[in-house]
Amino acid sequence: MTARVFGLCALAAFLVAGPTIGRAQAAEQYQPTIESLNRHPLPQWYAGAKLGIFIHWGLYSVPGWAPISHPEHDFASTDYIKYNPYAEWYLNVMRIPGSPTQQYHREHYGNMSYYDFAPVFNRESKKWNPDAMAAVFKMAGARYVVLTSKHHEGFTLWPSTTPNPNPSIPQNERHAERDIVGDLTKAVDKQGMKMGLYYSGGYDWTFNAGPIEAPGDYQTVKPESKAYGDYAFAQIHELIEKYHPAILWNDIDWPKTGRAMQVEADYYNAIPDGVIDDRFGIKHSDFTSPEYEKKDTISEKKWEECRGLGRSFGYNRAEGEKETIAPGELIALLVDIVSKNGNLLLDVGPEADGTIPPVQMERLKALGAWLKQNGEAIYDTTPWTHAEAKSAEGDDLRFTRKGDDLYVIVLGKPKSNRITLTGDLSSGALAKMQPKMDKIYLLGDPNPLVYSAVESAFTITLPDKLPGEYAYVLKISGYASYAR
Numbered sequence: 001m002t003a004r005v006f007g008l009c010a011l012a013a014f015l016v017a018g019p020t021i022g023r024a025q026a027a028e029q030y031q032p033t034i035e036s037l038n039r040h041p042l043p044q045w046y047a048g049a050k051l052g053i054f055i056h057w058g059l060y061s062v063p064g065w066a067p068i069s070h071p072e073h074d075f076a077s078t079d080y081i082k083y084n085p086y087a088e089w090y091l092n093v094m095r096i097p098g099s100p101t102q103q104y105h106r107e108h109y110g111n112m113s114y115y116d117f118a119p120v121f122n123r124e125s126k127k128w129n130p131d132a133m134a135a136v137f138k139m140a141g142a143r144y145v146v147l148t149s150k151h152h153e154g155f156t157l158w159p160s161t162t163p164n165p166n167p168s169i170p171q172n173e174r175h176a177e178r179d180i181v182g183d184l185t186k187a188v189d190k191q192g193m194k195m196g197l198y199y200s201g202g203y204d205w206t207f208n209a210g211p212i213e214a215p216g217d218y219q220t221v222k223p224e225s226k227a228y229g230d231y232a233f234a235q236i237h238e239l240i241e242k243y244h245p246a247i248l249w250n251d252i253d254w255p256k257t258g259r260a261m262q263v264e265a266d267y268y269n270a271i272p273d274g275v276i277d278d279r280f281g282i283k284h285s286d287f288t289s290p291e292y293e294k295k296d297t298i299s300e301k302k303w304e305e306c307r308g309l310g311r312s313f314g315y316n317r318a319e320g321e322k323e324t325i326a327p328g329e330l331i332a333l334l335v336d337i338v339s340k341n342g343n344l345l346l347d348v349g350p351e352a353d354g355t356i357p358p359v360q361m362e363r364l365k366a367l368g369a370w371l372k373q374n375g376e377a378i379y380d381t382t383p384w385t386h387a388e389a390k391s392a393e394g395d396d397l398r399f400t401r402k403g404d405d406l407y408v409i410v411l412g413k414p415k416s417n418r419i420t421l422t423g424d425l426s427s428g429a430l431a432k433m434q435p436k437m438d439k440i441y442l443l444g445d446p447n448p449l450v451y452s453a454v455e456s457a458f459t460i461t462l463p464d465k466l467p468g469e470y471a472y473v474l475k476i477s478g479y480a481s482y483a484r
Contacts, residue, residue, distance in 0.1 A: 030268040032261035037284040042302055043273040045194065046247075046286070048380035049143035050338050051371070052196070054306055054347035056313035057180070058151050060090040061352045062117040062124070063108065064315040067100040068323060071311060073292045081212055087349065088314030090114070091153050095211040118155065118173035121352050125178050128354030134187035136356065140364035141371030143379070144194035146249050146345060149181050149239055151198075151314075154206035157181050158242075162234040165227060166206045174206070185243050194246035197239050201232050201280070202252020222253060229257025236263055240270050248274060249289075253281040277304070287343070294333070298340045298383045305337055308347040309360045315349035324359045327366035328470040332396075332411045334367070335471055338378050339387040339398040339409070370470055373444045377407035377473045392420035392457060408474040414466070419474065420459045442466070443473040 030036050066087040070080055082099045084092075091114045093101040105112075137145055150156045154164065155174065158181035164174050181197065188195040207223035232255055239245060248267050254260040260280045267274060278285035287302040294305065309330075310319040325333070334344050346367075348360050356364070371378060381400035389397045396411040397419075410419060439448040440460055444467030451460045466472060 027272070028268075030265040032259070032265040034261070034282065034284050037261065037264055037268070040268055040286065042286050043275060045273065046144075046275045046343070047302060049194070050343050050378050050381075051140075051142050051334065051367075052144040052146055052247075052304070052343060052345045053137045053140065053142040054198070054308075054313065054345045055145065055147045055184075055350065056088050056151065056308075056315075056347055057148060057157065057350050057354070058088065058314070059114065059117040059121050059153055059155050060088045060151070061315045061350060062120045063087075063090055063105065064317045064349075064351060065101070065104050066090065066093070066312055066314075066316045066318065068311070068318050071323075073311070076215070078215075081214065081217075085311040085316070086314065087312040087316040088148075088151055090314075091205055092211045096213050114153070115155075115169050115173040121155075122177040124352035125176060125180060125354060128178075128180075128350075130180075130183040130187035130354075131190070133350075133354060133356070134184065134191045134193070136361070136364060137188070138191040138193060140368040141375060142193060142346075144196055144246065145184070145188045146196035146198050146247055147181060147184055148198045148200075150200055150204075150235070152200045152203035152205055152252075154200075154204045156235070158239075160235055160238060162231060162238060164206055164231065169206055181239070181243055185245075195243070196247025196249055196275075197243060197245040198249040198251060199232075199236055199239065200252060201236070201250045201254040201258065204228065204232070207231070222255070224255050224257060226257045229255040229259070232258045233263065237266065240267055244271055246271065246274055248276050250277060250279045252279060254279075256281075289345075294336060295340045295342065298385075298387050299342065302341060302343075304343040304345050305333075306345040306347065308349065309363050310349075313347045313349060315351050315357065319357075319359070321359055324363060327363060328412060330363055330367055331370050331470045334378070335398050335409050335411065336388070338381065339383060339400055341383045366470070370468060373468050374409075374471070374473045376402070376443060377409060377475070381407065389421075391415075392422050393418065395419060404478050406476045408476065410472045410474070412471065413469075414462060414472065417462050417464070418459050419462065420457050422457045439477055441475045441477070443475055444468055449474070 028039060064087060066085050067083050069083040070085050074080060082096050090101060093099050094105045096102060149158060157176050158179050160175050185195045202222055204223055207228045208221050210221045212218060212221050260282050264276055275286040277287060277289045279289060287304050290303065290305050292307045309325055310316065310323045312319060337344050348356050350356055377400050381402045384399040384401045386399055391397055393415045395415055398409045398411065400407045440451055441448055442463065445463055449460055460474060
């Protein structure tokens, strides 16, 4: 990334409206065509939400293990699949000869079938308190939640009434006994958050067993039969009709026989202010969904990064403090994403009984505390014309705006007691600007800050004691109004 150094007046010169975020939802009957689907506007609630919580929870949460490897998620690596750090891929990797997961399974479970984890999961998940879980996500500052209703293993977290034709899997091992989707939907709604549902349309290992061993297998193991297309079509309509998810988050792809455009049109007609990701295999989406990736510049298209607090999405008992993103890095990640027109979908991997691992709880608490003080600079903001810069002192800066206010976010502890924005403008021009500006505040401190113009630099003096930690927000009130 290339950071620019520029002054407050230079900022004013570039202050224009950010990317188009959304319009009032118009009543429309959507048709299964790209032209019709593309008329769906991005709902304002999603544009302004900025933070969601992803939950990967299923049979894989019982063994809850994957090797600690590939920290950078090098998906193209020749041994990535064999040493897959995603614990939710347990079923696939345990069948790869010589894999660490296969060895782990034999040592701990012998010849036990993967689907024999179902009775254990059903017993343990009855201990789960959905209201307590939803309260944690609210505390963390999330505005929406996305639950894996069915992952690649094919086990559903609701009592699906769509028959699975695979005779090798007993009926009582194909879905959870408890209506986890329904129970969490109610709890999330009570907390005033939006509820979304993930569905694995591209892979279902009850239809195409696999395993995936090499990169070329990613395509060949996708089930494309008419039976699977009809099955996926029926199941996702169950979810839409029964739970009314605010987000329909499909994964990998959608079967060619599954009528993806019809699914999306039906969804929009049922839930006009819902949103759809870009993994249905067609050229329409409300947002793009990079995974463990970041963007260098502001994106005109709304996007949402999904990633775990650790290296895995599903619960991995092998992960600890070292493998979990540090609080400061997590907050900087959220700020960076929001400054570039993105949302962060941050994943937790509960244990089989719904317990969130302590190391993940610590991160959620730190994030929630920071947002409680500084959320004004995150929620319902739009990108500014520049996402990032450096102060003259070397601080990494990010920018957001809301109405006429500009937010300058300092990542990490400031390097000195001041933040200096420099540019090509003369001190005279800066001096003329000073009396026309409203006050500058540091969020968390009620006292206005002292600022001054010296030559071509605009300097803001920080208080002796900084509120909070990890990142600090300067609010320049009325700046956008003056800039116009």
